[in-house]
Amino acid sequence: MKQILWFRRDLRITDSAILHFAKDEVLPIFIFDKNILNKLSRDDKRVTFIYQSVLNLKKELKSIGLDLAIFHSSPKEVFESLKNEGFENILCSIDFDDYAKKRDEQIAQIIPIQTFTDSFITHPNDCLKADGTPYKVFTPYYKNLSFIWDSHKLIELDRNENLKLISFDYEKVPTLEELGFKAQKLVDFLQKSADELIKEFALKIDNYKVDRDFFDKNATSTLAVHLRFGLISPREAFNKIKKLRSGTENKEFFIRELFWREFYNYILYHFPRSEFENLNGINVNWNEDETVFQKWCEGKTGVPIIDAAMRHFNQTGTMHNRLRMIVSSYLTKNLLVNWKKGERYFASKLLDYEASSNIGSWQWAASTGADSVPYFRIFNPYLQSAKFDKEAVFIKSVLKELKDVEPKKIHSENGVQSNIFLDYPSQIVSIEFSRKRAIDEFKRANNEKN
Ligand SMILES: Cc1cc2nc3c(=O)[nH]c(=O)nc-3n(C[C@H](O)[C@H](O)[C@H](O)COP(=O)(O)OP(=O)(O)OC[C@H]3O[C@@H](n4cnc5c(N)ncnc54)[C@H](O)[C@@H]3O)c2cc1C
Structure with missing residues (x-):
């Protein structure tokens, strides 16, 4: 069985759904998507960060006997070119914004896609009101999920150790300049791994609830970028914070913040029009100046x-x-x-x-x-x-x-x-x-x- 492992916003090898559920022969890939990149300015800092993270992922995959093929193209072109190579399906983590949904629908017409909820702890359908409709308010939504945030450890996914790498041209790696970008200086915390950030945060978590609002105090975890690009899974972040030996109140408060991230993903999933319209339906006469x-x-x-x-x-x-x-x-x-x-x-x-x-x-x-x-x-x-x-x-x-x-x-x-x-x-x-x-x-x- 041949499968494509499409890394997108899950640039890691630990607690990775696609490395867990993959079966046999695999082609791990990353696409620098021209549809997205062409809209960004040449000095976009995120591209420097993603570029470094992709090269790092390639290194990590090599350390476990795999590799990463890197494309600079549109997903449609890439999968059209792989269409007749006998792949059973594409494994990837799911995203619910408009572009991502349309992209995945288009790709599924070329090669079947199997998606996993791997960038969030919960799937939006896991938490509905008794009448089957979604919550619109955070607190009752959060209470409904107490069986998750109350637990000490969430299950992390181990890797299938028996994967075989399909032979392919893994050597071709575009430079950042070839992608059309200039290397940018990044803020210090982006030079650190998620583990390092959590270790630093562990030293100050006892003051999190009080200090987190003071913007000259550097009292928060700064984990958001790492979570965004999946350098750490939210399950692993949750487990690492729960394990810390600090006061429960601050840990609980931090976990609650993590669930705001879940909640907004939940809202976008259930109310996709909120990407474009006022969710509460009011009509404001905005200032057009x-x-x-x-x-x-x-x-x-x-x-x-x-x-x-x-x-x-x-x-x-x-x-x-x-x-x-x-x-x-x-x-x-x-x-x-x-x-x-x-x-x-x-x-x-x-x-x-x-x-x-x-x-x-x-x-x-x-x-x-x-x-x-x-x-x-x-x-x-x-x-x-x-x-x-x-x-x-x-x-x-x-x-x-x-x-x-x-x-x-x-x-x-x-x-x-x-x-x-x-x-x-x-x-x-x-x-x-x-x-x-x-x-x-x-x-x-x-x-x-x-
Ligand atoms: C107008 C506005 C726009 C925002 N846009 C984004 C965005 O594009 N991406 C983003 O990740 N966050 C966004 N946030 C939420 C929040 O500002 C950041 O998550 C937070 O500042 C990241 O810093 P941290 O990792 O140190 O947070 P911490 O305080 O250490 O929190 C831990 C994690 O919890 C999550 N989190 C915390 N607060 C929120 C929140 N209010 N909503 C959702 N998730 C939260 C983040 O993943 C964060 O990394 C926005 C907030 C506002 C008011």
Whole structure:
């Protein structure tokens, strides 16, 4: 029996469904998908990271007597070329975003596909209400899954040791330049393995629940990118955290966060239109002024915490969770810009970009989602920065021009602008005015829906 093992977002050899379920003769492959790559800029940091991870996977596969054929093409072309080579099927892990679903439907017409839920702990159909419909709110969904998150260890999949490598041209490996990209400098934590990150996190997990919101504290696991590309399976991450000898409360809190990732995948699966539409069906009259959106993207809104977060994001491709909440609230509420624009902008740069988490989180911030904040709860960016960056350490590390400004001024509206010698943009909108405008508009939209 001949099978193709198509590695996509599961770039690992431990706890791998495809290496577990494969039967006999295998051709492991990775495709640098031209349909995706052609839309990215030449300096996309994620491609450097994926490229390194694919070469590493090839090395690991070789260490267990296998190898990895690497293509730079479209999946359709690759499988058309393999169609008459006698393969029984293709094994791969499943993805539920629109592009992935259409791609897999197309490929299944060429060679049958067998998919596995290997990037998430649960399959979205594993957790339904008594009447068979999906949950829309996180807490009851999570409670329903207590039999999973309460357990000490999830089953990990061992490797079939008897696989035989099909002979193929494994030597041809395109360079990053041949793929059309320039090597990028990556943030430090991406040079580390998932195991190393978990070891470092183990030293600080006891403060996770309290410290995780302070963006100058580096108190979170930074595992999101590794989870995104499957350098560690979520089951293995779960088991490793459960095994730590630290207090249960913080561990439980971390596991709960992991299930937010599950929940958003669940929502995208059951409500696929949420990729394109307001999930709660309201019709908001968004602000179409493009210059306002551009100022947000460039970090020139005149609100120090927003500008620092966005400029840091543009430089590194990373953003702390609390900052993501603040900038998404500011864009969708204070600036009243459609969440889809923010979602697309994050998607274009975020190293840990995960369609389901990103779409779900943006809809949450915009109060248009499944389990949303009420529309009248709007973050005040100045109160947020005063609370979570009291000494303005993070803000000053990015906005060097504010290095001599008192933190109190940075945390008050127009405080920085009151210093006429500073070259700092004026605020696009006043916080109070824009807050009221958003509440009025969301109230109208919600009333008209009901
Ligand atoms: C507007 C917005 C957009 C976001 N877009 C993404 C995205 O594209 N990809 C992504 O992985 N996360 C996204 N998040 C969630 C969250 O910001 C990141 O998962 C987190 O910052 C990653 O850092 P960490 O690994 O140190 O997290 P930790 O605090 O260490 O959490 C551990 C893991 O749990 C998961 N997780 C934690 N919080 C969330 C959450 N709120 N939603 C979903 N999963 C969560 C992640 O996989 C994370 O790695 C978004 C949040 C917001 C508000």
